[in-house]
Amino acid sequence: MIILDDLQILFCSGKIASQYQTESENYQIFFQLIAEINHQSCLILNSREKPIEIAQLETKNNYLRTLILGNLGLAAKEILQKQKLSDEETWENLINIYQGNPRWIEFTATMIQELFHSSVAEFLQWEKVILSESLVAELDKNFQRITQDEQIVIIQLAQESQPVTLHQIDKILDLSTSDLLNAIQSLKRRLLLDIKQEDKTTYFSLNPVLKQYVQNQYT
Numbered sequence: 001m002i003i004l005d006d007l008q009i010l011f012c013s014g015k016i017a018s019q020y021q022t023e024s025e026n027y028q029i030f031f032q033l034i035a036e037i038n039h040q041s042c043l044i045l046n047s048r049e050k051p052i053e054i055a056q057l058e059t060k061n062n063y064l065r066t067l068i069l070g071n072l073g074l075a076a077k078e079i080l081q082k083q084k085l086s087d088e089e090t091w092e093n094l095i096n097i098y099q100g101n102p103r104w105i106e107f108t109a110t111m112i113q114e115l116f117h118s119s120v121a122e123f124l125q126w127e128k129v130i131l132s133e134s135l136v137a138e139l140d141k142n143f144q145r146i147t148q149d150e151q152i153v154i155i156q157l158a159q160e161s162q163p164v165t166l167h168q169i170d171k172i173l174d175l176s177t178s179d180l181l182n183a184i185q186s187l188k189r190r191l192l193l194d195i196k197q198e199d200k201t202t203y204f205s206l207n208p209v210l211k212q213y214v215q216n217q218y219t
Contacts, residue, residue, distance in 0.1 A: 001044065002044070010024040011145075016182060017189040028051070028053055031054065048190060070099075071100030072101075073100055076105050079109055080095075084113070093124060094123070104138075107138070129208050139210070146186070149183040152173060153180070153184060154192065154210075154218075157193075157204060164203065165201055
């Protein structure tokens with residue numbers, strides 16, 4: 001078994017998601033070969049951006065799978081226990097606000113420990129989502145990679161109070177339909193959008209942490 005971590009470092013910043021840097025283009029050939037030839041090995045790719053060829057190949061190859069590492073759920077309580085935070089009855093609320101993301105929760109737990117006497121209840125009295133400097137730095141890494149069109153879409157979504165459809169975004173933004181769709185697809189590959197299906201219609205939004213980050217930094 002081979003595990004490749006932080007695969008996104010192979011991709012270009014400032015371009016549509018999963019565009020390989022010139023010196024890294026052979027990785028694309030390697031991944032395609034691994035997916036197409038017979039072998040008894042296992043390759044695990046850990047990335048913040050989904051490689052384009054993986055998205056294409058997984059529709060044809062039953063042995064190719066994408067697993068999105070999402071909400072830890074109540075297991076995230078272990079992080080809060082290790083930080084010795086108080087007000088356990090409020091922990092689930094804190095976990096939900098920060099999407100069960102272990103790094104986001106860890107950064108926030110450290111802030112609560114240092115500035116709020118380890119009291120989660122006191123921290124939650126603030127109405128807005130609070131972003132520690134460590135969390136902002138983590139999010140900066142993601143947003144430094146996106147294109148100008150993606151920034152335009154993200155900033156608009158941060159201003160919306162409700163999830164919106166592609167047609168609604170298209171009417172607001174001064175982007176061509178092609179540029180808009182490419183930006184949305186790229187943001188999806190970067191896992192920066194919340195997407196839900198309702199009555200055969202797709203809606204797009206940002207989770208509360210990303211929304212607060214964008215409002216703080218870009219609006």
